[in-house]
Amino acid sequence: MPTPNTETTRRYRRACDYLSAAMIYLRDNVLLREQLREEHLKPRPLGHWGTCPGINFVYSGLNGLVRRRRQRTLLVTGPGHGAPAIHANLWLEGTHTELDPTMSLTDLIRGFSWPGGFPSHLSPEVPGVIHEGGELGYALATAFGAAFDDPDLLVACIVGDGEAETGPTAGSWHANKFLDPVTCGAVLPVLHLNGAKISSPTVYASMSDEELVAYFHGAGWSPYVVDVADTADPDALLAETFDLAHSEISAIQRRWRCGEGEGRPIWPMVLLRSPKGWGLPTEYGGGTFHAHQVPLDADQLTELEAWLRSYRPEELFHEDGRPHDDLREVLPAEELRLGRVPQANGGQLRQDLPLPELEKFAVEVPEPGRATASATGTTGEWLAELMRATEQRRDFRVMCPDELESNKLDAILEATGRAFSWPLTEYSEHMSRDGRVLEVLSEHLCQGWLQGYLLTGRHGLFPCYEAFASIVDGMVNQYAKFLKMAGEVPWREPVASLNYLLSSEGWRQEHNGYSHQGPGFLNNLLTKKSSVSRIYLPPDANSLLVTMRHCLASTDRINLVVAGKNPGPQWLDLAEAQRHCRAGVGTWEWAGTETDSDADVVLACAGGIPTVETVAAAWLLRRHAPGLRVRVVNVVDLLTLSTPDGHPHGMDSEEFAECFGTDVPVVFAFHGYPSAVHEVLHGRPEPSRFHVHGYLEEGTTTTPFDLLVSNRMSRYDLAADAVRRTPGWSSRGGGIVQELIGKRDELRDYAYREGKDSEEITDWEWSA
Known part of the structure; x- marks a missing residue:
């Protein structure tokens, strides 16, 4: 395959820019083989033009780097709203049609931001993508995650200058301190400075080159500046910069992998300045924030056609949409193309973990609560x-x-x-x-x-x-x-x-x-x-x-x-824990007092502390209300409470009734906000019989028991509520409730007086 010249690279970028713009606007006549008419336009043009030319510029430059250096490269695109640019490159490199041979160029262009087609942002349907970029700020951290423990991988990351203003991105610049040059790959950030967000200037593009270099040098980077306005051949400048950066990366890795590394590895990065909506005429908003999304409206049909024809698509594509052969000269070998890097479909590389057996680590539990x-x-x-x-x-x-x-x-x-x-x-x-x-x-x-x-x-x-x-x-x-x-x-x-x-x-x-x-x-x-x-x-x-x-x-x-x-306290030995977790929920018969007849009340719990309080509440009821038939149910998989059509883990009706009955009250001690349990129970019959105790947004620095009491989650609150809620006990159990609440308040007063919980709480142990 011949070595491409910069003219061919410019033609490749021109093709990408045209396709990007066409995806935003066109549904038919996608190569302008006839005069543009209103019916050729999408009824709702959607997309973000402003960042697309810059993404195409970087993608094209990375193609050249990969071609020259045979460097396997994964691209993480922070401005995922520039999805048309990624689609354009995937089309030209043949990745789209490799995965879907029936896709035509018209299908691609019409299908962007179209019902049943591709969404307006990058998404998992797009080859080569591991980061959507819809919510800005996370691209650089994701790129470092991809580079860890993959020593032969280069992760290029485009960071938009709007995204760079976010807190997560600000923190991510320091991820280079955690990257091992020996066992990890490298991250090459490209900070794309095109000057504007949706409608105002960006902080980073407003900084001078000197300020930016000093800023990032202080964060441990060696910045290279690429300003397309300062050169007659931007593609050659970017190619030279990428080669210098790659040589710098290779030198760091070689030095450290030979045992000669010392001090701080200072990695390269690129500061790229290009106009917002590069290629859009200035009279239509090119170079300003007006180019951010859809710069021309449908009623500007003449202007839109003139702009689209300025890319001369007839010089780039055959009648059937195939790109001219010379455009493929800029592409790397097929197995190294950015859309086909296996790391972007990481499930292909995943191996099952060698998970250790549990027996060696399990806690011995001779009886519930005795460990x-x-x-x-x-x-x-x-x-x-x-x-x-x-x-x-x-x-x-x-x-x-x-x-x-x-x-x-x-x-x-x-x-x-x-x-x-x-x-x-x-x-x-x-x-x-x-x-x-x-x-x-x-x-x-x-x-x-x-x-x-x-x-x-x-x-x-x-x-x-x-x-x-x-x-x-x-x-x-x-x-x-x-x-x-x-x-x-x-x-x-x-x-x-x-x-x-x-x-x-x-x-x-x-x-x-x-x-x-x-x-x-x-x-x-x-x-x-x-x-x-x-x-x-x-x-x-x-x-x-x-x-x-x-x-x-x-x-x-x-x-x-x-x-x-x-x-x-530990409740389950390993075998019991395996059975319990497999079921997701179960009755702890040893803790309850129901006999062959149905329970009067169910004490349910989910979470470590609620489980302790529930078992302790059952213990209290054995002593204060010995005639009350109590069932204790523990939930480890919260979503088993859902109906089977609400969640795959949902119990069927029979299983649910076995645990919670059909008409008995359920006093449920829950780890979090009570609303979570009510939400999960939606669709179950008689959900009003579930009385959920949980975190009520009451808290401070205090003792554990006082915190439980403040949120009505103590063992005494649970036991008292069980008596109150049980038919036939609400009246004759009034003295029991008063006794339980009185004891609760006595123990709380002790905590306020002594600054610690009573031994009745801290030293409590389960006993039948």
């Missing part, structure tokens, strides 16, 4: 073994906001270190350049890193304080949409699930207060498609082990696991 352990501490030992088992493969990582030890998962640090590639100037522990724990005080970075890591074929875990997981609500919203749509794309292979382990839950705060009490992330997960979301509330250490093993073996899911870190 004490930390759930996360126990699971931490198992995760450490998994780290050792994947030491050679390097396809499992933990991303955590500096909370691993706080959440009692520090055993992992005995198997691997905290990644950090820059020299350390102060005392630190468990740090290593090639460590596979990534700790940074940014939940956004952890989420972005993990998404990039999973979507390129690897596995991971995101432990986090429960109250602060909601920081990534927006990101998980977008990722859930990505997984939902990916599941509908035939050529997308399954990827490992995104697993959250939320601990330091609000019911057991130590030196933190109200700000650290917030279980709302769970509610957000409930809004996601049932094909994607799973929510688990294991009640003890063994059930957490079983749950984590299940989650890390699953694919295409978002698994939310909430578990306690402090030592607490």
Whole structure:
């Protein structure tokens, strides 16, 4: 294949720019073989023209780099609203037709932003894509996630100058401190400075080159400036810059991989200045924010035709839409084309994890409540073994906001270190350049890193304080949409699930207060498609082990696991935990007092602390209301409460009745906001008989028992409510209720007086 010259590269870009504009406007006459008429236009032109020419410029330059250097490259596009540009390149490189041989050029152009076609943003239906870019700020973190533990991969990342204003992107510039030149690939950011957001200037484009270079040099980058206005041959300048950057990257990697690296690896980046809507005449808004979306209206038909014809599509495409042969000269070898890089369909590369067996790590539970352990501490030992088992493969990582030890998962640090590639100037522990724990005080970075890591074929875990997981609500919203749509794309292979382990839950705060009490992330997960979301509330250490093993073996899911870190009573041995977790919900007969006849009341629970309080409430009722027939039900898989048509895990009607009866009151102690349980129960008969206790947004720095009482979730509140709600007991049980509430208040007064909970609470143990 001949070496292309810059004229051919310009023709290639001209073809891409034309196709990008045509996708926004045209439904027919896509190559302008006849005069443009109103019926050729889409009734609703949708899209973002302003960023497309810059994306085409970068894509074309990367094609040249890959062609010259044979460097496998993944492109992450932050301005995903520039989707027409990516589609145009995928068409010209043949990737679209490889996956869909029936797709014509008219199909592509008409199908953009068209019902049943491609959406206006990048999405899983688009080859080569692991990042949609709809909600701005996360491209660079995702790019780093893709580069971790893939030493031969270059991840190019286009960051829009509007996106660069976001907090997550600001933090992401420092991800270079966590990139090991030996075991990881490289990230080449291209900050695209085209001057404007939707309707105002961007901060970064308003900075001078000197200011930008100083800013990014301070963040550990070596910036190259490419300003298309300062050269007669922008394509040659970009090619030279990409070659210099790649040589710099290769030199860093070679030096460190030969054992000669020292100091700080300073990676290259590109600062690209190009006009907004480059190629759109200035009289139509080219170079200004007016070019951001759809710059010309349907009533400007003459002007639109003149602009589109300025690209001279008849010189670029055959009658049937095939590009002229010379346009393919700029393309890399087929297996190296950006749309076909296997990392962009990471399920092709994913291997099942070598998950350790659980027996070695399980807590021995001779009788319910007769053992004490930390759930996360126990699971931490198992995760450490998994780290050792994947030491050679390097396809499992933990991303955590500096909370691993706080959440009692520090055993992992005995198997691997905290990644950090820059020299350390102060005392630190468990740090290593090639460590596979990534700790940074940014939940956004952890989420972005993990998404990039999973979507390129690897596995991971995101432990986090429960109250602060909601920081990534927006990101998980977008990722859930990505997984939902990916599941509908035939050529997308399954990827490992995104697993959250939320601990330091609000019911057991130590030196933190109200700000650290917030279980709302769970509610957000409930809004996601049932094909994607799973929510688990294991009640003890063994059930957490079983749950984590299940989650890390699953694919295409978002698994939310909430578990306690402090030592607490253990209820289930390993075999019982496996049966219980497999069912998702079950009756704990040992805790209840029902006989052969039906229960009078059901005490249900979901979550570690609610389980303790529920079992303690059953214990109290044995003593205060011995004639009351109580059934105790524990829920580990919250979505089993759904109807079968509401969620795949939903129990059928018979199973539901076996646990919760059909007409008896249910007093439900729930880990989070009560509204979550009511939402899940929607569609069940007689849902009003469920009386849910949970977090009521009452909190402060106080004792655990006082916090429970403040939210009406203590064992005394649960037991009293069970008496109140049971027909026939509400009147004759008045004295019992008064006695229970009186004792509750007495114990609360003790906490206020002594600054700690009474031994009646702290030393309580279950007994029949």
